[in-house]
Amino acid sequence: MRSRREFITLLGGAAAWPVAARAERSERMRRIGWLDQFPESGPNTQTIIKAFNQIIEKMGWEVGRNLTIDYRWGLFDAVRARAAGAELLSLAPDVFVCGGTPATLAMQETTRTVPIVFAVVTDPVAQGIVTNLARPAGNITGFTYLEQTMGAKWLELLKEIAPSVKRVSLMFNPESSLFPLIFPIDRAGDVEACG
DSSP states (O other): OOOHHHHHHHHHHHTTSOHHHHHHHHSOOEEEEEEESSOTTSTTHHHHHHHHHHHHHHTTOOBTTTEEEEEEOOOOSHHHHHHHHHHHHTTOOSEEEEESHHHHHHHHHHOSSSOEEEESOBOTTTTTSOSOSSSOOTTEEEOOSBOHHHHHHHHHHHHHHOTTOOOEEEEOOTTTOOHHHHSOTTSTTSEEEEO
């Protein structure tokens, strides 16, 4: 515990702080609601968080100083995602970050006013999350690495790499993925889907 003299010295020194430093202290705290399909203990989760924090710090945002991030992890199904989304919405975030389809769909149902940024969503246009990727409209935007034309290309590349492969199996969670839309499953038994 600090002595009274140290406390008074600290307060006296505060008068000498630059005006900008005092303005920083009065800066409004912003809030991100982060909903993700991956578990917090996942192998890449902490790496993603660290990279995200480094990027936002370069833009002047620092967790604890002018930013709070509320995380909800392991949202693989719609029921859990809706519950987590409603909980985070009650905290009045400035923006939602959604990792995965269940979280994104849940937030789309939950709010039409708070901005939503998604990632790791399979074909957001086919799922009705956005009207198109170039101009998503509404309060939702984001990026995807999976859309309908990619599945056929992946099979084409696999056949180039391993021409002797005659059958490919695909496992997916139908609640968080539209892989049947992405892979041409009906092509003469080339792909077997396991939902």
